[in-house]
Amino acid sequence: MTVKVAVIYYSSTGNVHDMAVRLEQAATAAGAEVRRRRVTEIAPQAAIEGNPAWAAHVDATRDEPTATPQDIDWADVVLLGSPTRFGNVTSQFQQYIDTLGPLWAQGKLADKVYAGFTSSQTTHGGQESTLLSMYHLVHHFGGILVAPGYTAQLKFTDGNPYGVSHVSGPQSDLDLAGSTLEALDHLAQRTVAVAGRLAA
Ligand SMILES: Cc1cc2nc3c(=O)[nH]c(=O)nc-3n(C[C@H](O)[C@H](O)[C@H](O)COP(=O)(O)O)c2cc1C
Incomplete structure (x- = not known):
């Protein structure tokens, strides 16, 4: 079965977008069929x-497909991404x-298997x-939360067991x-491996 x-x-200014592209590439390489949807x-x-970086990103992604509810209905694994806004997800x-x-x-x-990135x-x-x-949200959905935890040595370097996070500011x-x-x-x-095991 293909996951x-x-x-x-x-994404307003492209950081979460770049993370989504990397997830798409990695999931595809892991054998999954992937829909990346903004x-x-x-x-x-x-x-x-009023924000040139925001306007440029809107322009650059204008032709990319947008997410519909059907995209979640279709999926076995749902990877959710949003910039941090005042410690929370965005209104969009x-x-x-x-x-x-x-x-x-x-x-x-x-x-379904769920995990997040920000x-x-x-x-x-x-x-x-x-x-x-x-x-x-995942609890309300009755989803299966597959946080990364410290399940690989590399997680001790990026240091976030809750999901994946990027620091975009001047200190990075x-x-x-x-x-x-x-x-x-x-x-x-x-997440692809766990979904494959659930299907089996
Ligand atoms: C209204 C607003 C609120 C924000 N709140 C936070 C915050 O609470 N903490 C933080 O570190 N950055 C905050 N940021 C910065 C964004 O999280 C950061 O620039 C992020 O990398 C943007 O992702 P994007 O490029 O995918 O849009 C905020 C930005 C905006 C516009």
């Missing part, structure tokens, strides 16, 4: 235009989640609380660093 992975995420942008145009991400009521009512969000500006800027906010090297890339690969491989 189906949906990478569902929001959440629809709902911010006012004036807010987007939450807007997508709020379209899932009909699927939830039919029990169609249950029994990016924040600062090291202690609320990454873990953002991931835990996502995981509240801005681009995704080696340990974060390795942690993203590990998360993709682990």
